[in-house]
Amino acid sequence: MSTSFYRAALVALVTALVLSTAQDARPSPCKPNGQACPTNMSCCSRNCAKPRVAKPPLFGICCAPGAILVGGNCCTPATSCPGGQNCGTASDGCGGMLNCGTCTPPQTCGAFKPGFCACKPATSCPAGQNCGTASDGCGGTLDCGTCTAPQTCGGGGVTNQCGCTATTCGAADCGMIPDGCGGMLDCGLCPTTTTTESTTTTTMGCTPPSCPLGQNCGTVPNPCGDPLDCGTCPPMLMCEEGGTVPHCCQPNRGTMATCDPMLPCCLGGTCKAPDILAPGFCCVPDGGSCSSASDCCNFPTFSCVGNPTGPGMICGQGG
DSSP states (O other): OOHHHHHHHHHHHHHHHHHHHHHHTSOOOOBOTTSEESSGGGBTTSOEEOOOSSSOOSOEEEOOTTOEEETTEEEOOOOSOSTTOOSSEEEOSSSOEEEOOOOOTTOEETSSSTTOEEOOOOOSOOTTOOSSEEEOSSSOEEEOOOOOTTOEETTTSSTTSEEOOOOOOOTTOOSEEEOSSSSEEEOOOEEEEEEOSSOEEEEEEOOOOOOOTTOOSSEEOOTTSSOEEOOOOOTTOEEEOSSSSOEEEBOBSSSSSSOOTTSOBGGGOEEEOOOSSOSSEEEBOTTSBOSSGGGBTTTTTSEEEEOTTSSSEEEEOOO
16 A cells, blocks of 8 residues: 555544544533532532431532532531620531630620620629628629628638627736727736835736726726726616616616607617507517516516526516
């Protein structure tokens, strides 16, 4: 065969190969979203979503980029938490959860509204604290009250609790001195100096005491001589001395025409409204300590009888 024949055959073969290759390279139509698909490349979106299972099926559904298949439908999960939410978790709308962050103490998540950081301040002082201030946990302070003299805040040795620590006798103290907590402290006899015509003698003497806090009538013992007079009560009041610091009070039952609610009643009694016996008077409620039947508010129905559960007498019905 001639050279021209071989040249013509070679040209025909090359032409056939080029035409075949060009036809195979032509793009095939892609599938729109919502159509079944075998691979990502078969979808126009290049996302063939399939169920998230251990063995996905051969075919999925063409979905938008980033979407997943949920219940047979395309679902695009959220990538950020709802507006303003800065803690906890939130749904991504496709069955998943988003982490929305954590709070910096003292703030906590959901203190006032779920998903939001805030600090909820305490509204009451810690148990047992009855004076001074305490932190509310959010940068503020709580007022925990004040103490009644002679107690001070922390005075008993416990911080933020009312108390009083009694004084002790110093090297220069003698006689009866206030202990700073409403009582008296015996610091022993004090030296006294007596002078005669020929000598000066120092002997152990004493310093007169003072009346305890709250005592406004009666007397207190005086190791230096006569009892110390702490005062007398105004007209219509009497000095009650039994069991408490002596003080002026309104007598119980009928010995006064009226009961003044601004003044204490004797025996810890109370002002009672007018009844058929008196136009308003001090008396002792049922179960209170009494010294005579007329002290009792419900006299004569109740009398002053022996206390069945302890010492002393109480207003009650006799057995």
